[in-house]
Amino acid sequence: MSAATALYLYGVTWADAARPQAGAGVHEESVEAVPYRQLAGLTSAVESTKVPAKRRDLLRHAEVLGTALVHGTVLPLRFGVVFENSTTLVEDFLSPRYAELVQLLRKFEGRVELSVKAYFREEAILAEVVHANPRIARLREATRAASDTSTYPLRVELGERVAAELQERTLRDRQVLLDRLSRLAVDVQVDQEPIEHQVLGASFLVDRERVAAFDDAMNKLAQEQAPRMHFKYLGPLAPHSFVGLSAEAG
Amino acid sequence: MAIATHGTASNYLQRAPSPSGLADVVELILDKGLVIDAYVRIAVIGIELITIDARIVIASVDTYLRFAEAVNRLDLTQTEAAGLKELRDGGGNGDGKAKGMAEGAKDALSGDGDRQKERAERG
Incomplete structure (x- = not known):
């Protein structure tokens, strides 16, 4: 994924429940966890923030979340949220929203x-x-x-x-x-x-x-x-x- | 989406594990879920081409005429006992076939050929 210039985010889960999903993501990219303390963002490297969303990608977004749900609680994102890279994902989202995201994950635990x-x-x-x-x-x-x-x-x-x-x-x-x-x-x-x-x-x-x-x-x-x-x-x-x-x- | 089976009461309606139709996916992941406003959203080219074929009910003369036509098309000799039957024994003959492979409410408009089978079983 040398051409990757952006990071697509599917959802947020507990770091210890995050599992990679090979080739399962949008544009057939793999799903990788970006951990931050107790949390992890489920992400795929994508080539551009301007890629078209195809029917297949909509289904894959839902499927990635469905698979993640098997392993633990997951907070789903709406389709189409993209960060520049894993550093901005942590610095702009996982870190500033940490307490809130942890609270949400606890709220939906087992549900x-x-x-x-x-x-x-x-x-x-x-x-x-x-x-x-x-x-x-x-x-x-x-x-x-x-x-x-x-x-x-x-x-x-x-x-x-x-x-x-x-x-x-x-x-x-x-x-x-x-x-x-x-x-x-x-x-x-x-x-x-x-x-x-x-x-x-x-x-x-x-x-x-x-x-x-x-x-x-x-x-x-x-x-x-x-x-x-x-x-x-x-x-x-x-x-x-x-x-x-x-x-x-x- | 639900796929009802010709089965027993305990397995009458199966829960579909994940959305399989585009309409369901669109509703789930374009309308719902966390949104992080400050961040880039992928240019969702092509989404506007997706039309969910669920007719919104609007109080209008057109709607009324459509309902009038639908009522006039009814063959009441075929459907006469439906209201009673529903209360009496609740079916149980596999009539719950969800025509749900089509999007939205369109499938609900597609008529109900199952009635004849039901009548046959009632004898």
């Missing part, structure tokens, strides 16, 4: 992030809405045959009522899912962006020894809700959704 997403199955949830709301059922009958200008106001009303029902069911079912899962978690971050048919998008901070119990709860939910929802369940992840530095301006 992992689990990501849960739940989506309504469109056909099933719309059928529910039609059956539950007589006005919607009637509007549907009235507009089914003709989607021309004569039914336009009715179709707008139909859609508006459907949207309201979906919103209500989303909020209600989101709370049900959160109630079932939150009690197994130390912390939870709920995505508030209203994605169509997404009932829940949330990250849970979970003690490692409770991951199996969380799996069981997820399995039960997925089974119960199978006719009307499907799930995405991801983890264990480094605590991406829960880390933060004070006075972070990012």
Whole structure:
């Protein structure tokens, strides 16, 4: 890596848990630990600070952190943070932020992030809405045959009522899912962006020894809700959704 | 991403160990994680090409017309018992297949061919 002019940083871990990862990093560079007292930055030498980020590199950033998590607690960085070299990494980041980083690592010791997403199955949830709301059922009958200008106001009303029902069911079912899962978690971050048919998008901070119990709860939910929802369940992840530095301006 | 199996209750939904789809990775490592403001960030050329196909719900006439159309397309003879069934026995026939290989909520829009299998098993 004689051409290396910059140092890419994936995350920060305990020095005694840091392991090199040959060829696993961005641009297929190796991952090396830069230790500082009890801490270590997980880094790769890269050729320039201007290299393009490819799909493969995004995946590798996540994979490097996933591998590091197997060996110990890790504080994940957002994609794309680069230092000039290992000296500046220590002098500008690991040293001045030492106490804070140690505190964060202790806070996340033995804990992992689990990501849960739940989506309504469109056909099933719309059928529910039609059956539950007589006005919607009637509007549907009235507009089914003709989607021309004569039914336009009715179709707008139909859609508006459907949207309201979906919103209500989303909020209600989101709370049900959160109630079932939150009690197994130390912390939870709920995505508030209203994605169509997404009932829940949330990250849970979970003690490692409770991951199996969380799996069981997820399995039960997925089974119960199978006719009307499907799930995405991801983890264990480094605590991406829960880390933060004070006075972070990012 | 979750890959549900045609398995037992104890293994109904499998936890995916790491993000495999671009949308999940982007969400995880471009939106979340420690940021150190003072330092160089790699020029993320190409990121703008990534569109996460998750439709944000916006209250608009267009959205309403789309929902109206979706409701009108429904074949209620096929889906009639869904609401009841969900409460009664919660499935258990492998219907939890996550169509999650596509990004975002797009997969949730892709319909649900599993209903027929479920009806068949109900007899």
